[in-house]
Amino acid sequence: xxxxxxxxxxxxxxxxxxxxxxxxxxxxxxxxxxxxxxxxxxxxxxxxxxxxxxxxxxxxxxxxxxxxxxxxxxxxxxxxxxxxxxxxxxxxxxxxxxxxxxxxxxxxxxxxxxxxxxxxxxxxxxxxxxxxxxxxxxxxxxxxxxxxxxxxxxxxxxxxxxxxxxxxxxxxxxxxxxxxxxxxxxxxxxxxxxxxxxxxxxxxxxxxx
Amino acid sequence: xxxxxxxxxxxxxxxxxxxxxxxxxxxxxxxxxxxxxxxxxxxxxxxxxxxxxxxxxxxxxxxxxxxxxxxxxxxxxxxxxxxxxxxxxxxxxxxxxxxxxxxxxxxxxxxxxxxxxxxxxxxxxxxxxxxxxxxxxxxxxxxxxxxxxxxxxxxxxxxxxxxxxxxxxxxxxxxxxxxxxxxxxxxxxxxxxxxxxxxxxxxxxxxxx
Numbered sequence: 001x002x003x004x005x006x007x008x009x010x011x012x013x014x015x016x017x018x019x020x021x022x023x024x025x026x027x028x029x030x031x032x033x034x035x036x037x038x039x040x041x042x043x044x045x046x047x048x049x050x051x052x053x054x055x056x057x058x059x060x061x062x063x064x065x066x067x068x069x070x071x072x073x074x075x076x077x078x079x080x081x082x083x084x085x086x087x088x089x090x091x092x093x094x095x096x097x098x099x100x101x102x103x104x105x106x107x108x109x110x111x112x113x114x115x116x117x118x119x120x121x122x123x124x125x126x127x128x129x130x131x132x133x134x135x136x137x138x139x140x141x142x143x144x145x146x147x148x149x150x151x152x153x154x155x156x157x158x159x160x161x162x163x164x165x166x167x168x169x170x171x172x173x174x175x176x177x178x179x180x181x182x183x184x185x186x187x188x189x190x191x192x193x194x195x196x197x198x199x200x201x202x203x204x205x206x207x208x209x
Numbered sequence: 210x211x212x213x214x215x216x217x218x219x220x221x222x223x224x225x226x227x228x229x230x231x232x233x234x235x236x237x238x239x240x241x242x243x244x245x246x247x248x249x250x251x252x253x254x255x256x257x258x259x260x261x262x263x264x265x266x267x268x269x270x271x272x273x274x275x276x277x278x279x280x281x282x283x284x285x286x287x288x289x290x291x292x293x294x295x296x297x298x299x300x301x302x303x304x305x306x307x308x309x310x311x312x313x314x315x316x317x318x319x320x321x322x323x324x325x326x327x328x329x330x331x332x333x334x335x336x337x338x339x340x341x342x343x344x345x346x347x348x349x350x351x352x353x354x355x356x357x358x359x360x361x362x363x364x365x366x367x368x369x370x371x372x373x374x375x376x377x378x379x380x381x382x383x384x385x386x387x388x389x390x391x392x393x394x395x396x397x398x399x400x401x402x403x404x405x406x407x408x409x410x411x412x413x414x415x416x417x418x
Contacts, residue, residue, distance in 0.1 A: 126405025160407035196335025
């Protein structure tokens, strides 16, 4: 299809599509005949992906590029793909923040051990992110008790279980990596939205008790 | 204390402190004598708060200003304070994104009802955020099953319960609003960090089963 049809079908302006091509987010279309450039369903599909990451995931163009590069490795095992997606996305969450303290890293490691989680969890990119949050709470004057961290870890495990089931149910193998990436970005947003609603729920329960 | 001592104690450069005062994030110090400006422990405390929101929460200056304004309402009931904090922070998550669709809002409302949550949950700012995430998944080609949303809601409820307990345990009444705000920002980061670690855990379990 020509660019105007791609624009119509994807709901993205032609000028924006050309911008994405220039930025390396979208592959160049195929030159056909004299002056025409042909785009495919793959372009449309990738455009939708970019919009999801940009608008709701609020990723930068650079981060989106890294994530899309990570997606172009179709044969990697599932655990590696989750990790590649996580690491590519991690730059948007932790890049210009102070390194986590040894103390907070120790607290997160202890949390992982209390939960009985696998040794490789200690190498996961989330360890540093969680430790930075623990540090930030401490710097603001709040030492989080282990019980708070344990409750969050329990919730995180339920979310991750749902993520893994969804990857199995919603995506055929060639789409798994893509769903993991989309899911990592959008699942965070879904979580924070539901957390706020749930806070309304638990405070309403308190008023009644 | 004079500004250089405030800078030392808070780990923030004097020029940055003055910037925060100009931006309205920090109150003006008290003019004493000819040329001296005095700052207090309150200034130091507020500075730590600003850094937590800026660095780990990654909020914009404008959002931080809104959040700090929300904090200056000490007598509001607890549920209202959560909500004010959530709404002030919501501009950073959803401002330039398409409005959620009627369909997705309906799915989130149905989720709230299935969970048996209070009617006021339907008015919570998280409803729109969660619906935007549902839309974005759909636009990327993934229709989330109700079971996925239910699992996320269950996890969110556990997190919110921990949040409410922490507010009760960690903060005296004058600090409660502040902890809610800090907790809203930093809790999201803690969640997403732990989710990634948990994904490593559940995928490792799968390899062994």
